[in-house]
Amino acid sequence: MTAQETVTAYYNAFNQKDWAAMLRLVHPNVRHDSNQGATRTGKDRFSQFLKHMDDCYDETLTEIVVMTEPTGTRVACEFVVNGEYKKTDGDLPPATGQTYVLPAGSFLDVSEGLITRITTYYNLPLWESLVLGKQ
Numbered sequence: 777m778t779a780q781e782t783v784t785a786y787y788n789a790f791n792q793k794d795w796a797a798m799l800r801l802v803h804p805n806v807r808h809d810s811n812q813g814a815t816r817t818g819k820d821r822f823s824q825f826l827k828h829m830d831d832c833y834d835e836t837l838t839e840i841v842v843m844t845e846p847t848g849t850r851v852a853c854e855f856v857v858n859g860e861y862k863k864t865d866g867d868l869p870p871a872t873g874q875t876y877v878l879p880a881g882s883f884l885d886v887s888e889g890l891i892t893r894i895t896t897y898y899n900l901p902l903w904e905s906l907v908l909g910k911q
Contacts, residue, residue, distance in 0.1 A: 779886035780844045783851045786884075786891060791836050795826050802891045809895040822894075832871065835859040851884045857898065861907050869907050876906040 789797035880898035
């Protein structure tokens with residue numbers, strides 16, 4: 777599987793909420809750099825992150841564009857997050873089932889068919905304004 781195919785399969789699994797399929801596509805020592813907070817290393821910690829996200833959010837990605845560079849090992853993705861905020865997440869605004877549509881992107885490294893790095897970016901102040909009804 778090419779890097780582009782691996783990442784496309786990863787995001788398809790995300791949209792199907794097939795966490796096991798997502799985890800099969802990540803390296804045991806995957807490095808996950810989320811938009812906020814510390815870097816997580818390892819499939820176990822990434823799995824815990826997925827569980828937390830599933831508890832707090834119901835999200836589907838649309839308008840997914842997957843781009844690779846010439847060596848085929850680094851991938852950039854642009855997408856729109858269509859979500860529902862189900863459960864209050866830490867110090868973020870209270871969850872009351874608010875919905876949001878938010879542009880986001882990610883950068884991934886792929887080696888031997890497995891994702892070794894996932895870095896995701898989105899505009900947190902914009903997300904907060906959306907769930908607070910200020911946008």
